Amino acid sequence: MADEMKIGAYICNGCGIGERLDSSQLEMTATRDGKAAVCQQHDFLCSEAGVKMIQDDIDNEGVNHVVLAACSRRAKTEAFNFDNVTLSRANLREGVIWVRPDEDDQRETTQEMADDYIRMACAESKYMKIPEASGQQSVNKNILIAGGGVAGMTAALEASKAGYPCTIVEKSGELGGATAKLYKKIPTSAPYADPEDNGVDAMVAAVEADSNITVCLNSTLTNTAGAPGRFAADISTESGSTETKDFGAIVQASGFTEYDANQLPEFAYGKNKDVVTQMELEALAKEADGGAIKRPSDGKEVQSVLFIQCAGQRSKKEGHLEHCSGYCCSASIKQAMYFKDQNADVDTTVLFSDLRTPGAGGENFYRSGQKKGVIFTKGIASEVVDGANPTVKFKDLILDEDVDLEVDMVVLATGMVPNAGQPSRAELTDQDNEDIAAEKAGEEKEIRIDVESILNLDYRQGKDVPHMDNGFADSHFICFPYETQRTGIYTAGPVRRPMDTQQAMDDAMGAAMKAIAAAENAGLGKAAHPRVADLSFPTFRAEGCTQCKRCTVECPFGAINETDDGYPEFNESRCRRCGTCMGACPVRVISFENYSIDTVGQQLKAVDIPDEFDEKPRILVLACENDAYPALDMAAQNKLEYSAFTRIIPVRCLGSVSLSWITDSMNSGYDGIILMGCPSGDDYQCHFVKGSLMAQERMSKVGDTLESLSLEKERVQTYEISITDIHKVPKIINEMVDTIEQIGMSPFKF
Amino acid sequence: MSDLNTGMVEKYRNNFLKEVEANVEEGDWVKMCMQCGVCSGSCPLGTDWDHPPQELFMMIRAGKREEVLQSTSMWMCTSCYNCIVRCPRELPITHIMHGLAHYATRLGIEPKGQPTRQFAQLFWDNLAKNGRVNELWLGVNLYFMNGLVEGVKVALGMAGIGLGMLKAGRLSLKELVGGHTVKDKKGFKAMIKKAQELEAARVDNAQ
Numbered sequence A: 001m002a003d004e005m006k007i008g009a010y011i012c013n014g015c016g017i018g019e020r021l022d023s024s025q026l027e028m029t030a031t032r033d034g035k036a037a038v039c040q041q042h043d044f045l046c047s048e049a050g051v052k053m054i055q056d057d058i059d060n061e062g063v064n065h066v067v068l069a070a071c072s073r074r075a076k077t078e079a080f081n082f083d084n085v086t087l088s089r090a091n092l093r094e095g096v097i098w099v100r101p102d103e104d105d106q107r108e109t110t111q112e113m114a115d116d117y118i119r120m121a122c123a124e125s126k127y128m129k130i131p132e133a134s135g136q137q138s139v140n141k142n143i144l145i146a147g148g149g150v151a152g153m154t155a156a157l158e159a160s161k162a163g164y165p166c167t168i169v170e171k172s173g174e175l176g177g178a179t180a181k182l183y184k185k186i187p188t189s190a191p192y193a194d195p196e197d198n199g200v201d202a203m204v205a206a207v208e209a210d211s212n213i214t215v216c217l218n219s220t221l222t223n224t225a226g227a228p229g230r231f232a233a234d235i236s237t238e239s240g241s242t243e244t245k246d247f248g249a250i251v252q253a254s255g256f257t258e259y260d261a262n263q264l265p266e267f268a269y270g271k272n273k274d275v276v277t278q279m280e281l282e283a284l285a286k287e288a289d290g291g292a293i294k295r296p297s298d299g300k301e302v303q304s305v306l307f308i309q310c311a312g313q314r315s316k317k318e319g320h321l322e323h324c325s326g327y328c329c330s331a332s333i334k335q336a337m338y339f340k341d342q343n344a345d346v347d348t349t350v351l352f353s354d355l356r357t358p359g360a361g362g363e364n365f366y367r368s369g370q371k372k373g374v375i376f377t378k379g380i381a382s383e384v385v386d387g388a389n390p391t392v393k394f395k396d397l398i399l400d401e402d403v404d405l406e407v408d409m410v411v412l413a414t415g416m417v418p419n420a421g422q423p424s425r426a427e428l429t430d431q432d433n434e435d436i437a438a439e440k441a442g443e444e445k446e447i448r449i450d451v452e453s454i455l456n457l458d459y460r461q462g463k464d465v466p467h468m469d470n471g472f473a474d475s476h477f478i479c480f481p482y483e484t485q486r487t488g489i490y491t492a493g494p495v496r497r498p499m500d501t502q503q504a505m506d507d508a509m510g511a512a513m514k515a516i517a518a519a520e521n522a523g524l525g526k527a528a529h530p531r532v533a534d535l536s537f538p539t540f541r542a543e544g545c546t547q548c549k550r551c552t553v554e555c556p557f558g559a560i561n562e563t564d565d566g567y568p569e570f571n572e573s574r575c576r577r578c579g580t581c582m583g584a585c586p587v588r589v590i591s592f593e594n595y596s597i598d599t600v601g602q603q604l605k606a607v608d609i610p611d612e613f614d615e616k617p618r619i620l621v622l623a624c625e626n627d628a629y630p631a632l633d634m635a636a637q638n639k640l641e642y643s644a645f646t647r648i649i650p651v652r653c654l655g656s657v658s659l660s661w662i663t664d665s666m667n668s669g670y671d672g673i674i675l676m677g678c679p680s681g682d683d684y685q686c687h688f689v690k691g692s693l694m695a696q697e698r699m700s701k702v703g704d705t706l707e708s709l710s711l712e713k714e715r716v717q718t719y720e721i722s723i724t725d726i727h728k729v730p731k732i733i734n735e736m737v738d739t740i741e742q743i744g745m746s747p748f749k750f
Numbered sequence B: 001m002s003d004l005n006t007g008m009v010e011k012y013r014n015n016f017l018k019e020v021e022a023n024v025e026e027g028d029w030v031k032m033c034m035q036c037g038v039c040s041g042s043c044p045l046g047t048d049w050d051h052p053p054q055e056l057f058m059m060i061r062a063g064k065r066e067e068v069l070q071s072t073s074m075w076m077c078t079s080c081y082n083c084i085v086r087c088p089r090e091l092p093i094t095h096i097m098h099g100l101a102h103y104a105t106r107l108g109i110e111p112k113g114q115p116t117r118q119f120a121q122l123f124w125d126n127l128a129k130n131g132r133v134n135e136l137w138l139g140v141n142l143y144f145m146n147g148l149v150e151g152v153k154v155a156l157g158m159a160g161i162g163l164g165m166l167k168a169g170r171l172s173l174k175e176l177v178g179g180h181t182v183k184d185k186k187g188f189k190a191m192i193k194k195a196q197e198l199e200a201a202r203v204d205n206a207q
């Protein structure tokens, strides 16, 4: 927008704002301090008439920076939705009148609060720009699907149905993945009583009949470059030919590998042929095809079989899996039925420590197994003794006794290891990194990472999507269902978390929908979840950049590559607009059009700081817009009071907080600063992965700065706030006021 | 499997479970127990049982035939129905307890000195005679079931209650000689006989 900036400030008198505050005073503040060219009041700003009043000014008066002094920025977003203007909001309702008592002696401080919020919104407005397209956008409706199992095929069929062409890249020579190897699958519909046909043939036929779906068998991805909307993938066949195709988004459904039972010598696996894994039993059942299942050693028809649940799983032992694979209890019930349905006299015992049958029909299926006479014994196996018939030694936990049980065959429920590819760079050890660097420098180096990459991403941060707990390629499941930490790449099925066939298919539908949204958003230049529809993107001033690479390292989504001459290279459509790079940059050269060092820095400077003897401290709160700010709003809705000395500025993520904001506010005379971010750690809730963690780390360095200013370190506090901490937030603020009372006002008030 | 076949039942094989299913009232429910322990936790007497219901069910599935059938546990059941009300799997636990006790009796391997078993027998014999419970004789038989000396002691201890019941008309000395019967005693006897025939046929069938 080349037009000159024209701020229009609109003050709402509804919702009690008009009764509690002096609106002509507010208007004066907006025009005098805020330099608003236009200022109007309305009794009901979010009404049709109120919105029209604003729109008229935009259309006829040239207002292009709108400041609303009304409710929280989280309220009435549909009404206050104007095109081609910047929008700033002074939160007079949730931020002022709802958190302050309606008493005469409070009027003055309440009014001061409101005036400050107007000054802040105007200051922010002044430094915001209207986001313009970056020119990077491109619409590409093609979806790349890595993996041709049921999850991959489901994703392809669903996306194709919605009109998006798909390409399935499958490593093996046929579609169907693990499910194709099953004799039958766990039932997926009522009454959930019997194993079901695995359904793969029909699905493969549907995929093959779909002209919108291209299948590349015996193929892998040897390089995946680009970003959502413009991924370029090298699809290489076994024979060595490579084709490069462009895609808008990616679904990774690379499945799982059965845990290697050779790591369980205690169960005589490998020694006794009649000790098999669940997958091996599937093969035997396929062979029997409804007839009696014969055991591998001598072909004898099995008369008794025992299933050892959690074999090498849910255990902290070296080499074991820590997780529960979730599907194996139901799988053992199903497999016991293979025997029982053929001959009810076969003895089938499922030895479990906790029987878990997730899913809608799980419990019914368990009952059905019981009805068919499968014996469920709660116990823990310690050993399988090799012999003509294997003997299982276990402790019966209900009867509290040790048992030796000889059976014809033992099945080990060994669980899933995700095919998640290589660990990301952040997950590597120092040695790994050194090796990689050495190899890049041309040295002959054997890289220890012996896992094949799935996507071979051409990202600075690693070849595959980052792994989470136990190596699964998931993201935070509450904040980002189906997502990974790589925008536009969605994992589905057991590569994301352990699951059975039906769950993998449901999962794939979700991932396909997400992929479609990502491709479309990339075309429009819009951000992905959670800043959906944000059109701004980070840019940097090359002149100032010292090439420290902090931004490239700290971006949680791998959005920033490095150019050959060492500068950051932003990939707009990989970016989620968290601002972490902005907070990380020590020379402050990164900014967004609508969020920058200045949009926040000028707000905090716009606050009127009374002098030391006024006994009116000022507390600055930088609150994460995802959880802490809503918690503050909800505290207000509950009419929980907090100090009138508080000034709150929402930030995109604590990771975006620049140290300069802290030093600036100390220098301008704030008495205390509170940072509110999301919980970190194993159960982190940060929408941008590690924002509060980074803020905590950065703030630990603030101590020195405070010391050099001779300020107490209690003046800056960082808190982890969940969205539900409604009662905690006012307390934290009021405690800060108490602290200031004790340690005294800041001497930096001029 | 025959009633009298007390032969080898293999561990953790289904044989004993199948025997229970065939012979014990509501026995085919045993396999449906999911071992949650709610019944054992709900049973007012559970802590006094050698093997509370949940454990009995697991023992049946583990093939512990003698230990189960010779156990005093199911004889401890007071038919309070707490367990049935609470069992998430809706097992008719109370009935299974009595079924197990009854089956053990049929096999003749029930625990001999178990007092509730003895009382149950006295009660049945007393009731089956006239179709009505003769409280006086039931009391007398019960008190003296462990011999004369013990009986006198118990009877004296209960004298107060007995006198109270006499006064309230809940007990009549006339009961000592003959006592009251159901109206159609002959019909009653025929009914019992028929029931016993049916039961015997059922047992035969199961064998």
Ligand code: SF4
Binding pocket: A538, A554, A555, A556, A557, A558, A559, A560, A570, A574, A575, A576, A577, A578, A579, A580, A581, A582
């Ligand atoms: S805003 Fe966040 S996602 Fe975007 S480049 Fe910066 S750190 Fe990465």
Ligand code: SF4
Binding pocket: B032, B033, B034, B035, B036, B037, B038, B039, B040, B053, B054, B057, B086, B087, B088, B089, B090, B091, B093
């Ligand atoms: S409550 Fe029912 S399911 Fe639970 S242990 Fe008892 S019988 Fe079994």
Ligand code: SF4
Binding pocket: B039, B042, B043, B044, B045, B046, B053, B076, B077, B078, B079, B080, B081, B082, B083, B084, B093, B094, B097
């Ligand atoms: S009915 Fe019998 S087994 Fe059930 S809780 Fe009562 S006493 Fe215990």
